[in-house]
Amino acid sequence: MTSTAVKNAEKQYKQGLEWVNRDNPGYGVIINRDTCISKLGCRNCIEFCPGDLIYFENGKPDVKFLDECWYCGICATVCGPRAISYIFPEQILKGEPKKTN
Numbered sequence: 001m002t003s004t005a006v007k008n009a010e011k012q013y014k015q016g017l018e019w020v021n022r023d024n025p026g027y028g029v030i031i032n033r034d035t036c037i038s039k040l041g042c043r044n045c046i047e048f049c050p051g052d053l054i055y056f057e058n059g060k061p062d063v064k065f066l067d068e069c070w071y072c073g074i075c076a077t078v079c080g081p082r083a084i085s086y087i088f089p090e091q092i093l094k095g096e097p098k099k100t101n
């Protein structure tokens, strides 16, 4: 891994931790609003999310219905600048069935 890639990974990880601390569910899909290129017309995450869970919020994409996300990772895969990362809920890591309301 190049030093730039390591720095980017460290930055992404730090942002993930900040996000977790801010919104506090301890898991989720993290969209880096600084590196997102929606201002250039990108809508990939919105168009490809199979659950139709991502919408624009103040000019940037946001996961509106996180409870319905099944962490398929498609949004992160189709994001050119790699602005999306995700932290799996503990429940998924343990292989437990997803809770339904």
Ligand code: SF4
Pocket (backbone or CB within 6 Å): 029, 048, 049, 050, 051, 052, 053, 054, 063, 068, 069, 070, 071, 072, 073, 074, 075, 076, 086
């Ligand atoms: S991980 Fe999958 S379901 Fe969740 S927001 Fe991304 S594309 Fe949608």
Ligand code: SF4
Pocket (backbone or CB within 6 Å): 031, 035, 036, 037, 038, 042, 043, 044, 045, 046, 061, 075, 078, 079, 080, 081, 082, 083, 084
């Ligand atoms: S795919 Fe990435 S760059 Fe494109 S709108 Fe979504 S978060 Fe932004």
